[in-house]
Amino acid sequence: MFVDKYGIDELRRQVEDELEGEWVAERDFSIDGRIFDHDEREGAPAPLDSYGSPNGDASEFERFGAANVAEQKQDGFVAVEVKVTRGDLSPEQLRGLAEITRIYSGGYARTTVQQNLVLRWVREEAVYDVWRALAELGLGETGSREIEDVVSCPGTDSCKLGITSSMGLNQALQERLEEMRIEDPLTKRIHIKMSGCPNGCSQHHIGQHHIANIGFYGASIKVGDKTVPAYVAHIGGTYEGGEVAYGTRLKVRLPAKRVPDAVERWIRLYEAERDEGEVFNDFAERVGAPRFEAEVSDLALPPEFSLETMQMFIDWKAKVPFEVIRGEGECAV
Numbered sequence: 001m002f003v004d005k006y007g008i009d010e011l012r013r014q015v016e017d018e019l020e021g022e023w024v025a026e027r028d029f030s031i032d033g034r035i036f037d038h039d040e041r042e043g044a045p046a047p048l049d050s051y052g053s054p055n056g057d058a059s060e061f062e063r064f065g066a067a068n069v070a071e072q073k074q075d076g077f078v079a080v081e082v083k084v085t086r087g088d089l090s091p092e093q094l095r096g097l098a099e100i101t102r103i104y105s106g107g108y109a110r111t112t113v114q115q116n117l118v119l120r121w122v123r124e125e126a127v128y129d130v131w132r133a134l135a136e137l138g139l140g141e142t143g144s145r146e147i148e149d150v151v152s153c154p155g156t157d158s159c160k161l162g163i164t165s166s167m168g169l170n171q172a173l174q175e176r177l178e179e180m181r182i183e184d185p186l187t188k189r190i191h192i193k194m195s196g197c198p199n200g201c202s203q204h205h206i207g208q209h210h211i212a213n214i215g216f217y218g219a220s221i222k223v224g225d226k227t228v229p230a231y232v233a234h235i236g237g238t239y240e241g242g243e244v245a246y247g248t249r250l251k252v253r254l255p256a257k258r259v260p261d262a263v264e265r266w267i268r269l270y271e272a273e274r275d276e277g278e279v280f281n282d283f284a285e286r287v288g289a290p291r292f293e294a295e296v297s298d299l300a301l302p303p304e305f306s307l308e309t310m311q312m313f314i315d316w317k318a319k320v321p322f323e324v325i326r327g328e329g330e331c332a333v
């Protein structure tokens with residue numbers, strides 16, 4: 001922003017000025033000795049005496065290989081992506097993962113902005129054993145980076161700025177997507193993300209609703225003296241292939257409990273009306289936001305409070321009526 005406003009020359013000038021200050025001599029600011037110079041190739045695991053191979057689980061293993069394993073540039077090594085549902089790991093899973101990394105990936109794992117983990121420097125011949133070991137920890141699921149790998153920030157679970165339970169919606173939506181048994185390869189490529197408030201924190205919480213193909217942020221709808229937990233949707237964002245674009249914000253506010261229905265309708269709309277090979281964002285751009293809004297206009301109508309609609313006034317994962325309570329956030333303030 002500074003560069004946009006004042007220009008790069010002004011930035012350089014101010015940095016040079018600052019470097020003339022007395023503070024420069026106060027202590028050693030050089031980075032020598034502080035550089036983390038780690039030779040990953042050197043630390044790559046040595047071959048083991050023997051490796052396992054598929055035995056009655058070949059097709060499942062193939063699917064894992066196709067969806068979660070990527071070749072490295074270095075011959076004979078691959079990177080294995082571990083799908084971490086909602087970014088949650090138990091202490092037992094973390095200990096088990098540490099053991100797996102010590103044996104199969106040189107002792108390291110990397111986190112991704114999709115709330116997953118990547119094990120690099122896995123020997124090709126070890127992938128089956130890694131998958132089995134992950135499966136024993138409940139982490140052998142396929143489909144990292146696919147539609148069911150829904151990403152959310154913690155929302156009201158732990159963030160005081162959160163308006164809605166984005167983790168609760170994540171779980172509900174993931175269950176719906178699993179029930180839908182999506183096999184269409186283009187539909188599987190859709191990324192869905194949600195945040196518990198409009199901040200959409202971009203760092204460690206990675207809700208990032210605005211760059212998802214379908215994204216949501218938490219909001220509310222007033223109905224008389226009561227409040228319905230709700231979400232505002234963004235359609236057509238992206239972060240793939242080095243391109244980042246915000247999605248278009250739709251002019252509908254959906255009660256939280258109706259979001260899975262809305263997502264299912266949009267997916268069906270896309271599958272029914274897309275052109276041959278048309279990816280979701282191209283489709284969204286061609287048909288336009290009003291088409292997406294019209295598809296869910298009845299779902300967006302605020303419910304009247306009654307015995308039948310009472311659940312609409314309670315957020316996902318919650319047991320008490322919804323109200324907006326905000327304090328200091330986990331990252332934004």
Ligand code: SF4
Binds near residue numbers: 332
């Ligand atoms: S402040 Fe960030 S972590 Fe908290 S609810 Fe909003 S987007 Fe989520």
